[in-house]
Amino acid sequence: MTQEKTRIKVGISTCLLGQKVRFDGGHKHDRYITDILGEYFEFIPVCPEVAVGMGTPREAVRLQGDVEVPRMVGVRSGKDWTDPMNDYSRKRVKLFRIQPVSGYILKKDSPSCGMERVRVYSTTGMPARNGRGLYAMELIKQYPLLPIEEEGRLNDVKLRENFIVRVFAYDRLQNLFNDSYKRGDLVKFHTVHKYLLLAHSPECYKQLGKLVADIKKHAPAEMRDRYSELFITALTYKTTTRKNVNVLQHILGFLKKHLTDFEKRDILRVIEDYHKEMVPLIVPLTLLRHYLEKYEVAYIRDQVYLNPHPKELMLRNHV
Numbered sequence: 001m002t003q004e005k006t007r008i009k010v011g012i013s014t015c016l017l018g019q020k021v022r023f024d025g026g027h028k029h030d031r032y033i034t035d036i037l038g039e040y041f042e043f044i045p046v047c048p049e050v051a052v053g054m055g056t057p058r059e060a061v062r063l064q065g066d067v068e069v070p071r072m073v074g075v076r077s078g079k080d081w082t083d084p085m086n087d088y089s090r091k092r093v094k095l096f097r098i099q100p101v102s103g104y105i106l107k108k109d110s111p112s113c114g115m116e117r118v119r120v121y122s123t124t125g126m127p128a129r130n131g132r133g134l135y136a137m138e139l140i141k142q143y144p145l146l147p148i149e150e151e152g153r154l155n156d157v158k159l160r161e162n163f164i165v166r167v168f169a170y171d172r173l174q175n176l177f178n179d180s181y182k183r184g185d186l187v188k189f190h191t192v193h194k195y196l197l198l199a200h201s202p203e204c205y206k207q208l209g210k211l212v213a214d215i216k217k218h219a220p221a222e223m224r225d226r227y228s229e230l231f232i233t234a235l236t237y238k239t240t241t242r243k244n245v246n247v248l249q250h251i252l253g254f255l256k257k258h259l260t261d262f263e264k265r266d267i268l269r270v271i272e273d274y275h276k277e278m279v280p281l282i283v284p285l286t287l288l289r290h291y292l293e294k295y296e297v298a299y300i301r302d303q304v305y306l307n308p309h310p311k312e313l314m315l316r317n318h319v
Protein backbone atom coordinates (compact mmCIF):
# COMPACT_ATOMS: atom_id res chain seq x y z
CA MET A 1 0.00 0.00 0.00
CA THR A 2 3.01 2.24 -0.50
CA GLN A 3 1.95 5.56 -1.97
CA GLU A 4 5.10 7.01 -3.45
CA LYS A 5 3.54 10.35 -4.28
CA THR A 6 2.02 11.06 -0.92
CA ARG A 7 4.68 9.73 1.43
CA ILE A 8 5.95 12.36 3.85
CA LYS A 9 9.64 13.24 3.60
CA VAL A 10 11.51 12.47 6.81
CA GLY A 11 15.27 12.82 7.36
CA ILE A 12 17.07 9.86 8.92
CA SER A 13 20.48 8.65 10.07
CA THR A 14 21.53 6.39 7.19
CA CYS A 15 22.63 3.44 9.35
CA LEU A 16 19.03 3.00 10.59
CA LEU A 17 18.00 2.03 7.07
CA GLY A 18 20.41 -0.93 7.10
CA GLN A 19 23.19 0.71 5.08
CA LYS A 20 26.66 -0.30 6.24
CA VAL A 21 28.01 3.14 7.07
CA ARG A 22 28.98 2.71 10.73
CA PHE A 23 32.55 3.07 11.96
CA ASP A 24 32.81 -0.73 12.24
CA GLY A 25 31.43 -1.34 8.76
CA GLY A 26 28.06 -2.41 10.16
CA HIS A 27 24.59 -0.89 10.31
CA LYS A 28 21.79 -0.42 12.84
CA HIS A 29 18.83 -1.46 10.75
CA ASP A 30 15.56 -0.69 12.52
CA ARG A 31 12.78 -2.82 11.03
CA TYR A 32 9.94 -0.82 12.58
CA ILE A 33 11.25 2.26 10.81
CA THR A 34 11.80 0.70 7.39
CA ASP A 35 8.94 -1.83 7.31
CA ILE A 36 6.16 0.05 9.11
CA LEU A 37 6.95 3.77 8.99
CA GLY A 38 8.45 3.34 5.52
CA GLU A 39 4.92 2.81 4.19
CA TYR A 40 4.13 6.43 5.02
CA PHE A 41 7.49 8.18 5.12
CA GLU A 42 9.98 8.69 2.32
CA PHE A 43 13.32 8.69 4.10
CA ILE A 44 16.07 11.15 3.21
CA PRO A 45 19.24 9.50 4.57
CA VAL A 46 22.25 11.44 5.82
CA CYS A 47 25.40 9.96 7.32
CA PRO A 48 27.48 12.96 8.42
CA GLU A 49 30.60 10.91 9.23
CA VAL A 50 30.77 9.34 5.77
CA ALA A 51 29.92 12.71 4.20
CA VAL A 52 32.91 14.45 5.80
CA GLY A 53 35.21 11.77 4.42
CA MET A 54 35.90 9.61 7.44
CA GLY A 55 35.49 6.45 5.34
CA THR A 56 34.00 3.06 6.28
CA PRO A 57 35.21 1.30 8.33
CA ARG A 58 36.91 4.09 10.27
CA GLU A 59 38.33 5.01 13.60
CA ALA A 60 35.57 5.70 16.12
CA VAL A 61 35.19 9.31 17.22
CA ARG A 62 33.94 10.78 20.48
CA LEU A 63 33.00 14.16 21.91
CA GLN A 64 35.14 15.82 24.51
CA GLY A 65 35.49 19.12 26.38
CA ASP A 66 32.68 21.64 26.89
CA VAL A 67 29.26 20.01 26.59
CA GLU A 68 27.85 23.09 24.79
CA VAL A 69 30.69 23.29 22.23
CA PRO A 70 32.43 19.91 22.32
CA ARG A 71 35.29 18.80 20.11
CA MET A 72 34.96 15.65 17.99
CA VAL A 73 38.16 13.61 18.03
CA GLY A 74 39.39 10.18 16.97
CA VAL A 75 39.33 7.79 19.95
CA ARG A 76 42.89 6.49 19.38
CA SER A 77 44.58 9.07 17.15
CA GLY A 78 43.04 12.18 18.68
CA LYS A 79 42.51 13.50 15.14
CA ASP A 80 40.21 16.53 15.38
CA TRP A 81 37.11 16.35 13.15
CA THR A 82 35.23 19.21 14.80
CA ASP A 83 35.58 21.87 12.09
CA PRO A 84 34.82 19.62 9.09
CA MET A 85 31.83 18.16 10.92
CA ASN A 86 30.45 21.55 11.99
CA ASP A 87 30.98 23.01 8.50
CA TYR A 88 29.31 20.05 6.82
CA SER A 89 26.40 20.05 9.29
CA ARG A 90 25.69 23.75 8.76
CA LYS A 91 25.61 23.34 4.98
CA ARG A 92 23.72 20.04 4.83
CA VAL A 93 21.08 21.07 7.30
CA LYS A 94 20.54 24.36 5.46
CA LEU A 95 19.61 22.36 2.36
CA PHE A 96 16.39 21.28 4.07
CA ARG A 97 15.12 24.79 3.40
CA ILE A 98 14.90 23.95 -0.31
CA GLN A 99 14.19 20.23 0.13
CA PRO A 100 12.02 20.30 3.24
CA VAL A 101 11.40 17.37 5.52
CA SER A 102 8.55 17.07 8.02
CA GLY A 103 10.42 15.08 10.65
CA TYR A 104 13.76 13.50 11.49
CA ILE A 105 14.83 10.20 13.07
CA LEU A 106 18.31 10.21 14.57
CA LYS A 107 20.57 7.40 15.78
CA LYS A 108 20.90 7.50 19.54
CA ASP A 109 24.24 7.81 21.35
CA SER A 110 26.14 8.86 18.22
CA PRO A 111 28.65 11.75 18.61
CA SER A 112 27.31 13.01 15.27
CA CYS A 113 23.62 12.06 15.23
CA GLY A 114 22.62 11.54 18.90
CA MET A 115 19.89 13.90 20.09
CA GLU A 116 20.42 13.62 23.83
CA ARG A 117 22.48 11.91 26.54
CA VAL A 118 25.47 11.50 24.21
CA ARG A 119 28.75 10.85 26.05
CA VAL A 120 31.05 13.88 26.35
CA TYR A 121 34.47 13.10 27.83
CA SER A 122 36.19 15.46 30.25
CA THR A 123 39.92 16.18 30.21
CA THR A 124 40.36 13.42 32.79
CA GLY A 125 38.73 10.95 30.41
CA MET A 126 35.49 10.61 32.38
CA PRO A 127 32.31 10.58 30.26
CA ALA A 128 29.12 12.45 31.19
CA ARG A 129 25.97 11.50 29.33
CA ASN A 130 24.67 14.98 28.78
CA GLY A 131 25.76 15.89 25.26
CA ARG A 132 24.32 16.07 21.78
CA GLY A 133 25.89 14.99 18.48
CA LEU A 134 27.33 17.81 16.37
CA TYR A 135 25.06 17.21 13.39
CA ALA A 136 21.99 16.87 15.63
CA MET A 137 22.93 20.12 17.38
CA GLU A 138 22.93 22.02 14.10
CA LEU A 139 19.67 20.38 12.97
CA ILE A 140 17.87 21.40 16.14
CA LYS A 141 19.38 24.89 16.05
CA GLN A 142 18.19 25.57 12.50
CA TYR A 143 14.77 23.86 12.83
CA PRO A 144 13.62 24.18 16.42
CA LEU A 145 10.03 23.24 15.51
CA LEU A 146 10.86 20.18 13.38
CA PRO A 147 9.66 16.91 14.98
CA ILE A 148 12.85 15.01 15.82
CA GLU A 149 13.22 11.71 17.63
CA GLU A 150 15.79 8.99 18.21
CA GLU A 151 15.09 5.43 17.12
CA GLY A 152 15.51 4.15 20.69
CA ARG A 153 12.81 6.45 22.04
CA LEU A 154 10.41 5.26 19.34
CA ASN A 155 10.15 1.97 21.26
CA ASP A 156 8.14 3.85 23.88
CA VAL A 157 4.54 3.74 22.61
CA LYS A 158 3.65 7.20 23.95
CA LEU A 159 6.75 8.89 22.55
CA ARG A 160 6.19 7.06 19.27
CA GLU A 161 2.57 8.18 19.00
CA ASN A 162 3.52 11.74 19.90
CA PHE A 163 6.30 11.86 17.30
CA ILE A 164 4.11 10.48 14.51
CA VAL A 165 1.26 12.87 15.35
CA ARG A 166 3.75 15.74 15.12
CA VAL A 167 5.22 14.60 11.80
CA PHE A 168 1.81 14.38 10.15
CA ALA A 169 0.76 17.70 11.71
CA TYR A 170 4.00 19.43 10.69
CA ASP A 171 3.48 18.21 7.15
CA ARG A 172 -0.06 19.60 7.05
CA LEU A 173 1.21 22.87 8.49
CA GLN A 174 3.88 23.13 5.78
CA ASN A 175 1.25 22.50 3.11
CA LEU A 176 -0.97 25.19 4.62
CA PHE A 177 1.79 27.79 4.67
CA ASN A 178 3.37 26.94 1.30
CA ASP A 179 3.57 29.95 -1.03
CA SER A 180 0.68 32.14 -0.19
CA TYR A 181 -2.04 31.23 2.20
CA LYS A 182 -5.32 32.90 2.85
CA ARG A 183 -6.67 33.77 6.25
CA GLY A 184 -9.68 31.58 5.59
CA ASP A 185 -7.39 28.56 5.04
CA LEU A 186 -5.79 29.07 8.43
CA VAL A 187 -9.18 29.41 10.13
CA LYS A 188 -10.30 26.12 8.53
CA PHE A 189 -7.03 24.43 9.47
CA HIS A 190 -7.38 25.57 13.06
CA THR A 191 -11.01 24.49 13.24
CA VAL A 192 -10.31 20.88 12.28
CA HIS A 193 -7.33 20.69 14.66
CA LYS A 194 -9.14 22.01 17.74
CA TYR A 195 -9.66 18.73 19.53
CA LEU A 196 -6.23 17.43 18.68
CA LEU A 197 -4.76 20.56 20.28
CA LEU A 198 -7.04 20.24 23.29
CA ALA A 199 -5.89 16.63 23.79
CA HIS A 200 -2.27 17.77 23.91
CA SER A 201 -2.34 21.16 25.63
CA PRO A 202 -5.50 22.91 26.86
CA GLU A 203 -3.37 26.00 27.57
CA CYS A 204 -1.95 26.29 24.04
CA TYR A 205 -5.41 25.48 22.67
CA LYS A 206 -6.75 28.60 24.44
CA GLN A 207 -3.88 30.78 23.24
CA LEU A 208 -4.25 29.57 19.65
CA GLY A 209 -8.00 30.24 19.81
CA LYS A 210 -7.30 33.87 20.81
CA LEU A 211 -4.64 34.25 18.14
CA VAL A 212 -6.97 33.01 15.39
CA ALA A 213 -9.85 35.16 16.69
CA ASP A 214 -7.54 38.18 16.20
CA ILE A 215 -6.33 37.04 12.80
CA LYS A 216 -7.10 40.37 11.12
CA LYS A 217 -4.81 42.23 13.51
CA HIS A 218 -1.71 40.38 12.30
CA ALA A 219 0.20 40.50 9.05
CA PRO A 220 0.15 37.09 7.25
CA ALA A 221 3.86 36.38 7.82
CA GLU A 222 3.64 37.25 11.51
CA MET A 223 0.53 35.10 11.83
CA ARG A 224 2.27 32.17 10.12
CA ASP A 225 5.24 32.34 12.49
CA ARG A 226 3.24 32.80 15.67
CA TYR A 227 0.67 30.18 14.79
CA SER A 228 3.30 27.62 13.70
CA GLU A 229 5.33 28.01 16.87
CA LEU A 230 2.38 27.68 19.20
CA PHE A 231 0.78 24.87 17.18
CA ILE A 232 3.91 22.70 17.21
CA THR A 233 4.63 23.57 20.84
CA ALA A 234 1.12 22.37 21.74
CA LEU A 235 1.71 19.01 20.12
CA THR A 236 5.00 18.43 21.94
CA TYR A 237 2.94 17.99 25.12
CA LYS A 238 1.93 14.38 25.42
CA THR A 239 -1.71 13.42 25.62
CA THR A 240 -2.84 11.80 28.85
CA THR A 241 -5.82 9.64 29.74
CA ARG A 242 -7.40 12.61 31.53
CA LYS A 243 -6.95 14.97 28.58
CA ASN A 244 -8.33 12.37 26.17
CA VAL A 245 -11.35 11.75 28.40
CA ASN A 246 -12.02 15.50 28.36
CA VAL A 247 -11.97 15.52 24.54
CA LEU A 248 -14.12 12.39 24.30
CA GLN A 249 -16.71 14.07 26.55
CA HIS A 250 -16.66 17.20 24.39
CA ILE A 251 -17.34 15.05 21.33
CA LEU A 252 -20.11 13.24 23.15
CA GLY A 253 -21.66 16.65 23.90
CA PHE A 254 -22.17 17.20 20.17
CA LEU A 255 -23.86 13.84 19.82
CA LYS A 256 -26.13 13.93 22.83
CA LYS A 257 -29.24 15.30 21.19
CA HIS A 258 -29.10 12.53 18.57
CA LEU A 259 -28.41 9.55 20.83
CA THR A 260 -30.92 7.23 22.42
CA ASP A 261 -30.59 6.66 26.18
CA PHE A 262 -29.13 3.24 25.48
CA GLU A 263 -26.51 4.66 23.10
CA LYS A 264 -25.57 7.39 25.60
CA ARG A 265 -25.10 4.84 28.38
CA ASP A 266 -23.12 2.63 26.03
CA ILE A 267 -20.66 5.42 25.16
CA LEU A 268 -20.33 6.66 28.75
CA ARG A 269 -19.53 3.12 29.89
CA VAL A 270 -16.79 2.75 27.28
CA ILE A 271 -15.30 6.18 28.10
CA GLU A 272 -15.28 5.14 31.76
CA ASP A 273 -13.50 1.88 30.85
CA TYR A 274 -10.89 3.93 29.02
CA HIS A 275 -10.60 6.30 32.00
CA LYS A 276 -9.85 3.29 34.21
CA GLU A 277 -7.32 2.15 31.59
CA MET A 278 -9.21 -1.10 31.03
CA VAL A 279 -9.37 -0.49 27.27
CA PRO A 280 -7.16 1.54 24.90
CA LEU A 281 -8.17 4.85 23.33
CA ILE A 282 -9.10 3.19 20.05
CA VAL A 283 -12.18 1.60 21.74
CA PRO A 284 -14.15 4.76 22.71
CA LEU A 285 -12.95 6.48 19.55
CA THR A 286 -14.27 3.73 17.30
CA LEU A 287 -17.62 3.83 19.04
CA LEU A 288 -17.84 7.64 18.80
CA ARG A 289 -16.81 7.56 15.14
CA HIS A 290 -19.58 5.05 14.51
CA TYR A 291 -22.23 7.36 15.97
CA LEU A 292 -20.77 10.45 14.29
CA GLU A 293 -21.18 8.66 10.97
CA LYS A 294 -24.61 7.35 11.85
CA TYR A 295 -25.93 10.81 12.81
CA GLU A 296 -23.80 12.72 10.29
CA VAL A 297 -22.34 15.24 12.73
CA ALA A 298 -20.09 16.92 10.16
CA TYR A 299 -18.25 19.42 12.40
CA ILE A 300 -16.84 16.71 14.64
CA ARG A 301 -16.48 14.08 11.94
CA ASP A 302 -13.85 16.29 10.27
CA GLN A 303 -11.77 16.70 13.43
CA VAL A 304 -8.18 15.52 12.89
CA TYR A 305 -8.24 14.18 16.45
CA LEU A 306 -10.32 11.27 15.18
CA ASN A 307 -7.72 10.31 12.55
CA PRO A 308 -4.39 12.08 13.20
CA HIS A 309 -2.38 9.33 11.46
CA PRO A 310 -3.18 6.19 9.41
CA LYS A 311 -5.09 3.63 11.44
CA GLU A 312 -2.82 0.88 10.08
CA LEU A 313 -0.08 2.19 12.40
CA MET A 314 -2.32 1.09 15.30
CA LEU A 315 -0.84 3.76 17.54
CA ARG A 316 -4.00 4.20 19.56
CA ASN A 317 -4.28 0.51 20.29
CA HIS A 318 -1.67 1.02 23.00
CA VAL A 319 -2.45 4.41 24.57
Ligand code: SF4
Binds near residue numbers: 016046050113
Ligand atom coordinates in the same frame (compact mmCIF):
# COMPACT_ATOMS: atom_id res chain seq x y z
S1 SF4 B 1 24.96 7.36 13.62
FE1 SF4 B 1 25.02 8.94 12.05
S2 SF4 B 1 27.19 9.21 11.64
FE2 SF4 B 1 26.99 7.28 12.72
S3 SF4 B 1 26.83 5.75 11.11
FE3 SF4 B 1 24.75 6.32 11.66
S4 SF4 B 1 24.26 7.94 10.21
FE4 SF4 B 1 26.47 7.72 10.17
